Amino acid sequence: MKLIQMLTLCLALSLSLAAPSHHKEDHVQQDEPQGHQHELHHGANLDRCGGMEFDAIAVNEEGIPYFFKGDHLFKGFHGQAELSNETFPELDEHHHLGHVDAAFRMHSEDSPEHHDHQFFFLDTKVFSYYKHKLEKDYPKDISELFPGIPDHLDAAVECPKPDCANDTIIFFKGDEIYHFDMKTKKVDEKEFKSMPNCTGAFRYMDHYYCFHGHQFSKFDPITGEVQGKYPKETRDYFMRCPHFGQKTTDEHIEREQCSRVHLDAITSDDDGSVYAFRGHHFLSITGDKFHSDTIESAFKELHSEVDAVFSYEGHLYMIKDNEVFVYKVGEPHTHLEGYPKPLKEVLGIEGPVDAAFVCADHHIAHVVKGQTVYDVDLKATPRVPVKEGSIAHLKKIDAAMCGPKGVTAVIGNHYYQFGSPMIMMMAKIMPEQHRVSQGLFGCDH
Ligand SMILES: *[C@@H]1O[C@H](CO)[C@@H](O)[C@H](O)[C@H]1NC(C)=O
Numbered sequence: 256m257k258l259i260q261m262l263t264l265c266l267a268l269s270l271s272l273a274a275p276s277h278h279k280e281d282h283v284q285q286d287e288p289q290g291h292q293h294e295l296h297h298g299a300n301l302d303r304c305g306g307m308e309f310d311a312i313a314v315n316e317e318g319i320p321y322f323f324k325g326d327h328l329f330k331g332f333h334g335q336a337e338l339s340n341e342t343f344p345e346l347d348e349h350h351h352l353g354h355v356d357a358a359f360r361m362h363s364e365d366s367p368e369h370h371d372h373q374f375f376f377l378d379t380k381v382f383s384y385y386k387h388k389l390e391k392d393y394p395k396d397i398s399e400l401f402p403g404i405p406d407h408l409d410a411a412v413e414c415p416k417p418d419c420a421n422d423t424i425i426f427f428k429g430d431e432i433y434h435f436d437m438k439t440k441k442v443d444e445k446e447f448k449s450m451p452n453c454t455g456a457f458r459y460m461d462h463y464y465c466f467h468g469h470q471f472s473k474f475d476p477i478t479g480e481v482q483g484k485y486p487k488e489t490r491d492y493f494m495r496c497p498h499f500g501q502k503t504t505d506e507h508i509e510r511e512q513c514s515r516v517h518l519d520a521i522t523s524d525d526d527g528s529v530y531a532f533r534g535h536h537f538l539s540i541t542g543d544k545f546h547s548d549t550i551e552s553a554f555k556e557l558h559s560e561v562d563a564v565f566s567y568e569g570h571l572y573m574i575k576d577n578e579v580f581v582y583k584v585g586e587p588h589t590h591l592e593g594y595p596k597p598l599k600e601v602l603g604i605e606g607p608v609d610a611a612f613v614c615a616d617h618h619i620a621h622v623v624k625g626q627t628v629y630d631v632d633l634k635a636t637p638r639v640p641v642k643e644g645s646i647a648h649l650k651k652i653d654a655a656m657c658g659p660k661g662v663t664a665v666i667g668n669h670y671y672q673f674g675s676p677m678i679m680m681m682a683k684i685m686p687e688q689h690r691v692s693q694g695l696f697g698c699d700h
């Protein structure tokens with residue numbers, strides 16, 4: 256198992272600079288009604304980490320998943336619920352309709368008028384949105400747009416070519432599964448024997464997930480086969496939640512390798528060891544050894560949720576809000592006396608910052624704050640930041656590191672590689688997209 260992971264990692268790392276990998280990330284998802292209407296009007300009390308079953312999930316045009324629950328909506332992998340009608344007001348205009356039962360993002364090259372639209376299913380009706388705007392003549396009856404598909408669905412997910420032979424939508428109701436061919440409108444009833452009844456389904460990073468309760472299973476969209484160790488806990492992979500429940504070391508490692516929740520910080524030290532930080536946890540990779548633990552246990556003073564980390568002369572500089580913590584790399588990591596110190600004193604910059612890195616053999620810290628990159632000469636006293644440039648074409652960077660091959664910038668689930676900080680700033684188009692879970696951490700599913 257370890258060996259396989261390592262091989263995957265080595266392969267991925269060695270290929271990642273040169274080779275195109277795919278990236279198209281869409282997905283969609285959907286889900287079903289569960290009727291906790293009375294508790295739904297108190298969005299502030301909706302806790303996505305409390306073990307909830309979502310009604311529906313669908314990604315928006317930018318690939319950000321929307322998780323529906325009652326009349327509320329969670330956007331992305333963390334954060335508070337908001338009212339769905341703030342984003343999709345028309346969902347409320349039909350008072351006899353319940354909440355969103357199922358949702359998906361259409362993928363159909365043969366029907367450009369539907370392509371990339373978000374479809375929401377409420378009782379007998381279907382709504383089509385594009386960039387949060389309801390399309391003309393919607394809502395329509397499900398039976399009109401998807402003849403042969405029942406009302407009151409539980410879940411739906413798109414299955415574009417070549418995953419399915421033709422562009423297809425998979426609908427779920429109880430244990431009944433329907434494949435709807437977008438072009439011919441032919442309906443095939445399927446039996447997915449090994450699959451639980453899905454209350455939501457979701458295509459994400461080219462994989463298909465069925466959500467049931469607060470768990471999910473990955474499935475083959477054609478056969479319905481569930482392969483691998485499923486179900487898994489939604490809160491471990493798709494929600495950013497502090498640790499709950501006891502886990503074995505291997506489960507921790509696997510979760511950190513495969514989580515889709517964005518990273519807070521990443522760095523590689525002089526020996527090539529990689530440290531990645533996410534919420535309350537971190538993952539380190541030294542040679543072929545993976546290690547994962549809570550930040551609290553290895554970096555006690557820092558506690559959790561770091562903003563940026565860079566490695567310099569055998570130390571990890573960890574930035575959180577307006578403070579810098581410095582740990583000497585070793586077993587255990589030791590916190591340097593006199594720290595934390597104000598960020599303003601250590602780097603001359605006001606927090607919060609998004610990412611920071613030092614490239615090999617240099618003593619310049621590159622600090623990313625929004626679209627701006629600052630240079631700080633670590634050999635100079637006092638430290639004076641110089642504006643190095645602006646990042647024109649990348650959206651907000653979550654984390655970045657620099658190694659012999661250049662800069663790795665992490666945004667959401669993906670990372671991008673650049674020969675140097677200058678190339679990163681000057682890039683006019685987005686370079687090849689790679690997946691963090693597979694490409695950096697060797698997740699094998
Ligand atoms: C949105 O939903 C809430 C709760 O269901 C309701 O109180 C509010 O009036 C709705 N707003 C609009 C603009 O429909």
Ligand SMILES: *[C@@H]1O[C@H](CO)[C@@H](O)[C@H](O)[C@H]1NC(C)=O
Nearest residue numbers: 419420421422436438439441
């Ligand atoms: C795909 O569509 C073609 C017609 O365009 C049809 O003949 C074929 O049966 C479809 N394949 C499947 C698996 O539904």
Ligand SMILES: *[C@@H]1O[C@H](CO)[C@@H](O)[C@H](O)[C@H]1NC(C)=O
Nearest residue numbers: 428429430431450451452453
């Ligand atoms: C799955 O759905 C069917 C109805 O379609 C129902 O009879 C069955 O009990 C459900 N299974 C579970 C485990 O809920």
